[in-house]
Amino acid sequence: METTEKTPDLIGQSVDRLDVHEKVTGAAVFTDDLQFGRKLLHARIKRSPHPHALIKSIDISRALALPGVKAIVTGEDFPEHIGLYLKDKHIFARERVRFVGEPVAGVAAITEELAEQAVELIDVEYQLLEPVFDPEFGASPEAPLIHPDLENYEVPNFIFPQAGTNIANHFKIRKGDTERTWERCAAIVERKFHIPHIQHVPIEPHVAIAKVEQTGKVTLWAASQSPFAQRNLIAKTLGISQSDMRVIAPLVGGGFGCKAGVTMEAMPVAIATKVPGYPVKLRLTREEEFYTNFVRQGLVIKIKVGCDADGKLLAMENTMYWDGGASTEYGVNITRAGGYSSTGPYDIPNVKTDSLCVYTNHPIGGAYRGFGMSELHTAVDQCMDELAETIGMDKVAFHKLNCVRGGDILVTGMTLHPVGLEECIDKVAKAIDWGQKPPASAPNKRRGKGIALAWKAPAMPPNAGSSAWIELNEDGTATLGIGGQEIGQGTFTAVAQIAAATLGVPYESIRIAGPLDTQYSPYEWQTVASRLTWSMGNAVRAAASDTRRQILETVADAWDEDVANLDIVNGVVISYKSEEEQPLKEMVIYGLPNEDFTEWTGGPIVGRGMFMPTYVTGLDAETGQGDRAVVHYTVGAQAFDIEIDIETGKIEILKGVAAFDVGKAINPELVKAQIEGGFVQGLSSAVFEEIQLKEGVMQNPSFVDYRIATSADTPREIESIIVEVPQDDGPWGARGVGEHPMIPAVAALANAIYDAVGVRMEGPPFSAEKIYLAMLDAGIVS
């Protein structure tokens, strides 16, 4: 917007988090903390033990006879489909199960133990079908069909399912001519990688409580990144009006995408329809959390990339087989994002991409922090590292030669806005002392450095909107209504800063109207895609401007002055002309009297604002080309300095560095906290994490067997660097960064491992064992 005006002091100030005192004292309310009294019913779910089977019969009679069981539902009760993009899912399986853990029936009972017992008493007869576990095979004509009705599913016009196959979306890029370019390449790298499934692992498991009134009105309390999307999708599926459904969403104990869209939340609602008046609660166990809800889908990716003798990139072919799992309702858009960003942040004139979203009989792939991008960059940035070496160039010089810059025509034909990727590379290289390699600390250690880049655009419908309102209180404070969720990223704090700075009140004067409640919170599409600071930030800024206008007009009217002479500073309206002052207190509710108290002006102030991007265009189905594929890209770079013990294969991280171009950091310390947290989540995925699937069954669904990084595993030193090249339509130039810090981690670490010991692996996690065996294979150790 008006990027030329002076930036208020509060924008760019690292104030304390708005929610921090309640969080350190135990007062913060999460969904599981809500109290529902003695009539609360507990739900448990009967789940499929088979990856692929027909349901021949379900007998609930023994379970229903158990005293204390209040309701049992199955797929028979809920015939409609549900799904965010591709409507291919049922709340409970109908006719067929497609993954181990798929809900088949739901029970509500007076205690959780009874509900669990009832689940055991439900008898389901299955006829086994041949399963599909490999997405590459799944995409072939030989594979058994997992969704024979694919062609009948409702789908938006930017998703391209292939009827009669397991391909739920085929996104293509055909730019230039790769075939004719290979002969001009001085070096070509061709690689295939397997990226395993991983899990989001929020420390707060999913929990949802639903209650249906005798009138048919529905209330859902849920740990949710998407109260509005859940209201919309669940209401449609149940055949009720959106406004007859209310979603209340308290603070979220970690989301990372797994609490976006609709997953388990629909089940307690469905069960509650059978027991009006009773609240029904479903809380996933940690084991259920690991594989019955969204996971990050696996990926098989083949890349061929070439450059000329000077190192300039000429062509890339990229084929991605995404292991979408049993439903791709959300996953189809992940594969689309992987497609339109398939080059990574590199300027490549000739590109051929096939991004295939493939149904398998694995857990359902959903949004996970920067969806598609960590997986994609893991492959692309290792190939770039190898290509630079093959052509004999310094890797940083190679990255700087080829990285995207403002004005570049991107892979989709979109012209890139100004970005500071080169600055990010320079700063990361400097911070990691690129080009210098001090000796290892011991004879059995090898030292290495690696760098990788990242880019990501918000992946969402073209017209995902935000709105906000502000009402003033008697004490001069302002209550800010928003629909975006606080999931730990600090969005309540950032938008409070934006509101305070725009309105002219202290940061401490902003109250967030919470918990989010679709009955009064203003509409927000979803808390996903690193879009809130930018999109909701714009809506909040507009609402604060509207509020400010109303206040100033009231005072101008009362004082008979021109609005242009008035300002609000620190919660007081001042006139630069008459030098009069009027605190916001009271006047924002009661208005102002004229001089002889014969008339009043003004009244309770309520401001409103909204933002919706209007300029995103469609892409051609055959070429993936269009004017503007996305709203913007956030870019960055990351590097590691490591040592590897060649006797054990164990990695020690000496230092990590990351730089991201956030446009404008509204709260720099919160941005750095996102960079650090994402860095470690990425590192954790690089060295520890894998959902081990055997015949569709997860082998390691606990924290003991699925390790995530602990306090003992994280590097001593992580340097976070903020670069600020403003976004033309962001608040004071801001764009999002919540997801991005995770994206380059795996590739940066893989490149450092290669630098240290000269081995590359087919995919993460880079466990000590895997590194040791790779060194053994390569003859580095014996």
Added chain:
Amino acid sequence: MAYHNIIFTLNGEAEAVVVPSHMTLLQMLREEMVMTGTKNGCAAGECGACTVLLNGEPVNSCLVLAVECDGQELVTVEGLAHDSQLDPLQQALVEAGGVQCGFCTPGVLISARALLDRNPHPTEADVRAALVGNLCRCTGYVRIVDGVLAAAERA
């Protein structure tokens, strides 16, 4: 099902509760007493979100039976602040920016309190070791460790 009358001290106050034999300390705190500051992240002793002090020692309250607390002394996150003053650890965690979603925070604070009570001047390695049973998915631990070290310095 057998029930038991138990008495114990919770955050300095005497309490008397009737609990069934199989009820865990975590269930008693959250469901019977509606002290919901202590969180349930796995119910298997693996994530540390439910950590409380039992006679000054940090324990996973999901692995302790409520009846075991008869006659004992308990401290939860709600008991750290006194007279509206944050515990120095809470204050230091706020200032270090060691809180994001906040779900692991109560357990982290309790484990750190136990550490500082037995070792007022820990090294960074001591802090990392003391928090190894408290999983955090948001922060990467950097600012949590900084916060605990800062609190120790001030004491």
